[in-house]
Amino acid sequence: MEFDNNIPIYMQVVENIKKEIVKGNIKLGDKLLSTRDMALEYKINPNTASRIYKELEQQKICFTKRGLGTFITEDKEMVKMLRDNMASKLLEVFLQGMEDLGYTKEELINIIETKYKESDLND
Amino acid sequence: MEFDNNIPIYMQVVENIKKEIVKGNIKLGDKLLSTRDMALEYKINPNTASRIYKELEQQKICFTKRGLGTFITEDKEMVKMLRDNMASKLLEVFLQGMEDLGYTKEELINIIETKYKESDLND
Amino acid sequence: MEFDNNIPIYMQVVENIKKEIVKGNIKLGDKLLSTRDMALEYKINPNTASRIYKELEQQKICFTKRGLGTFITEDKEMVKMLRDNMASKLLEVFLQGMEDLGYTKEELINIIETKYKESDLND
């Protein structure tokens, strides 16, 4: 995983894990890597790894069982919420940003459709 | 202007000025506020204001005439480039993010159209 | 290190570091002094030291690992480029300057050879 130098590493990993949950690659109740293993996996400092779990716990995405490790919450609503929240945040940033640049709705839809045609050609 | 505490002030102002240029509120060749005036305007330190101009200069968006002040470049291509770059960056973040969340093209277009109908109703 | 009062300190240190890299005294991947240590070393303000690293980063000569320090880039081409660029800049200033003064090629070569004989005698 490549890190953007301007965003805290732990934040980037947190977002990455949330994405994996939404995509279903990590499932409800799954045990997460130990901080040590996560540090190896992402090539980060163990302190940073433990901060990631702290953040995930705060967001009620996982919880810790003493001596057993850290697990994804069992709450089924969570995934749905996660997906919706992340998507609407993305959407808002995008639409607001484009509006700030003076793009009209028509231009905007045009751009997205063009983009899609391009990627269709590449498929 | 309100600042997001997680992003450097100078970056936020830089982005703001770039938006104003793209929107046409600031025109090619325009003189920008003096660092001191900008400091007053945005309620920041003159040093921070100075940093903003340095960043804009690096991005070839403005240039300095010694003792006279800082001016928007006269290069007509610049605005076009700026608009395109900022838009494609927004687009990329958005599309990539939605794809990462597992949204298909159809879902995505659907969401945007829904969003637009909402805002049309509010107009 | 003694500073020329007419050139910004940070620029002088930047050039100095670039020279050390070209000479091989600083190697690819080397960790540079921390900003605080550099400030002590050169007897400058930590802010000024920080500016030096920022400038070097812009020139793609070094990069920062968050919380770890600043390192020389690993790019092997960089040193070659650096040496070539610095040399050709020196050469250009010199040749253009001498030409402006009305020196012909023959005079110029003559001068350099004379200079070399002098220094050979001193060796």
Next chain:
Amino acid sequence: MEFDNNIPIYMQVVENIKKEIVKGNIKLGDKLLSTRDMALEYKINPNTASRIYKELEQQKICFTKRGLGTFITEDKEMVKMLRDNMASKLLEVFLQGMEDLGYTKEELINIIETKYKESDLND
């Protein structure tokens, strides 16, 4: 004339005038432009123009006759001195710089000869 933003304009013009004297385009005893005309000629501020004369006077290159204008000194030695000083300064900066970059005498002579062959081909 194009100005380098990092060097005072008046210095650049002073150097330019000195070059013109060395090249013989401006002769001993010649009357220089009035500050106003010089300001127009170089598209600079009249204050800057007057500073140029101040500097040239300090360097004993010209002198002012009240009500008549500013004139190049009649001292014949001056041109010779000027040429020698400017050339040896150029030479020193060049040789020292190349030495700092680790260029040996052989490399250096090689580079200059190569450069000359190039420009010969272009002649």
Next chain:
DNA sequence: GTGGTCTAGACCACT
């Protein structure tokens, strides 16, 4: 410990 940012205040050269 590391760099990044910001404030405050000062001095300077240039126009």
Next chain:
DNA sequence: GTGGTCTAGACCACC
């Protein structure tokens, strides 16, 4: 008045 540089000292997030 204009930007450029520097010092001093502070706070912060990150590793």
